[in-house]
Amino acid sequence: MIYVQALLLLVPFLLNKTVANATKYRLPDSTFPSHYVLRIEMNTDLGSSDNYTGQVTITIVVHYPTDLIVLHAAENLEIKQIILQALESGESVEVRSKERETETQFLKIYTEQMLNQSEQYQLTISFGGHMQRNRTGFFLEEYQKGEFYAVTVFEPIYARKAFPCYDEPMFKATFDVEVECGKDYSVHSNAELMEIQAVDGDRKLVRFERTPPMASYLVAFIISKFDEEVRDFDGLKIGMITPPNDQQEGDFEFAFRATWFSVDGLQNYTGQKYPFSKLDQVGIDYFFGGLENWGLILYITDALVVNSQADDWDKVESVRLIAHEVAHQFFGNLVGLTWWEHLWLKEGFATFMSFKLTREFLPEAWILINHQNFIDRWDALHFDAGPMTYPMSNYVESPEAIGVHYTAEIVYNKAASVIRMMEAALGEEVFKAGVQDYIANDRFGTADPYKLYLSLHRFAEHMLPLEAHVAEIFHSWATQAGHPVVHVEMIGESNYYRLTQRKYCDTWNCNGSRWWIPIFYSSYELGERFAGWFSDATDAITVVMDGDLPLVNNGGYGFYRVSYCQRGWEAIIKNWNRLDGIARAKLIDDAFALFWNHGNTFGPLKAMLQLLRTESDPLPWLAAMGDRTLGKLLHMVKGRSELEPIVQQLARNLTLDMLKLFRNDTRIESRRVRQRALVWDERLKLTNVRVGRTEIRFELCAQIMSPDFMVKLRCNAKFLIEMLQNADLEKCFSEPEDFDEFLDNLLENFECPEVLNVVLAELEMNNPASDQFVESLFDKLYNLQTSIDADQLDGFLKEVIHYIYKPHHQQLYRQFIDRLKVISEDQRSTLHHLLDLQQSRVDDILKELAEIRVSHPMLTNSQ
């Protein structure tokens, strides 16, 4: 019965094609490509002009009779000539007319006669192109004075800027790539080099082998004078291609090994062979991270250069990125997406596999890797609780919406956490068998998540409750935004516990969502255990959990928060030192999150903060002393004379403890907490021990203030947020004008939806410039209102409410909302209502704080 219901829910997945036909930005499926011959002709000297010419011959198959071929070609392409021929007979088909559509970027070709079903045709389009300078599509970049290279970045929808094509992930085809250019340049593309022919003396034509069937967004080529180092690993030629500079012998040693380890590990895990005999890795300076082009991966150069001075921190960062991109060669490239809606399938698996591979490759750095994993999950939970979140599987269609869908917290980190949770619940071997089946079924094709669920179910069926289907379980996580809180209540003195589930929600979206929750628990004597599934059909279940102090989801496998009855919290506090660092950090993070959420957890929280004073593990400190935890509390009481000194005192005591414990701690996993301690020290103006560091922190200002740098970062919001966290903002913005300039610079030059995440992070940081930030922000945003996607703006406006606590700022915000032109009256009144709710929630929290302040030693004693 429930199984049937699950299948009904999943019908939209199966009907994808029909959905596609009915929608505005999707290509019709009347014709589809099976093969491309793509020829690009460049100037002899790359820097001399931005123009190039090209010709693409697409073999197309007709799905049903039509006189219209629709494909993509962006505005920067000039279509010069179109020739259509029947493949077999060679007879030409007259083209009646062509039409360009700006908004959809469609090129529509009408034919004189109907094209016959199941017949193949050859469509040849000659075109002229204009190379981009903004790092999308086919672009040109100067890396040294007067020296240029040209390279492609097509994911997700920029191949259409380089050549006419069916630019949707479902339309896979084989590609023969040919590039003509000056003879001094070298050319690389996805597949192996086939031949080089001399043309006109100073030019050459470079041709590549045929690729396997692949999506247009994975096509890639680079024309450059970069250095190249190639090594053979068991028949696979791995190349490192980087700008010529002072790279030393051996600098790539680590990246070579990490790459091969990843390829080998993924071949074993998936049971599939990497399909090329070469894998080129290109380094580009200031790149936003990595891009998984099949056989020709792009990276930020730093990720490939891990020399002898590198520490575990750099190594982990490098392997995580390499393993992620190599994982895509299988997840995303070999088995593709049916549509961007299911982006999480490739990004979630790549992130999940990269964690596995990094831990295997660098076993000595396991603490660092576990911490990173915990922090990723932590970020995801936080983002997923706010109004800007959306479901992992989220139907998107317009180019803007596809761009917004790449939010790291959801399609990368939440997806990886949910995948890891499913693996932990089903068992590693069963899960791997399901994944292998899924990949084997659709290799060189595309598959939606439903295919994965079915494969997993085949192997896991015997271990699930009678009524459960993997599809239904996974579906409850993939298609609902947000996540649950599981409340644990002890029943008497037995091993019986009553569990309830509800959605973790702040003041909005508290609908009745429910999930299929795997209940993991651990106890001191018994280790990690699985108590069974909490069905989405009910709010409450009773489970048996053995052991002395069974704590739910303490290993952090589940993507949910846990609250306890009072007896439960008391038992936790009593046994605090028997828990491991990750469990302690998780409990602190959950207790804070629940406290903001009417959780009555301030009692246990106080006790945990008291216990923190002797904590030697860095992770619980990071949990407690974060912008979302103690930082938020301090932010909240700012300017409230009766409470601010008390919370300040608490923060001071803890900061001094943190400095004492970690200042001379040289463990690599303590680096983050050392930095955090210094930031708090500076914020609270406690000591003057920051010798040598102030300068570095001040140097970051110059970069943050540079428009060029903002552009170069492209949409790397995470990187920018980290810089802001580490820069000495008080000094950077010592004059109000500096701050205005920064904000202008940010909003004008960081041109992507992620700019809103930077703004929110800045609001959250509670740095000395925060007040100023809030005050300037609204005017600036007012000017920007029409250029932000409506849904994004709506979520953002709601999210901002979380970070403004001062009555004066709330007043400013209300005025801003009233002035905004792009929102409806309904939205306006909702925002006012949410502000009222937030105000009363903050008042409640402050009242709660005021009541307990006298009784707690941490809040009253000074050191």
Ligand SMILES: [Zn+2]
């Ligand atoms: Zn990725």
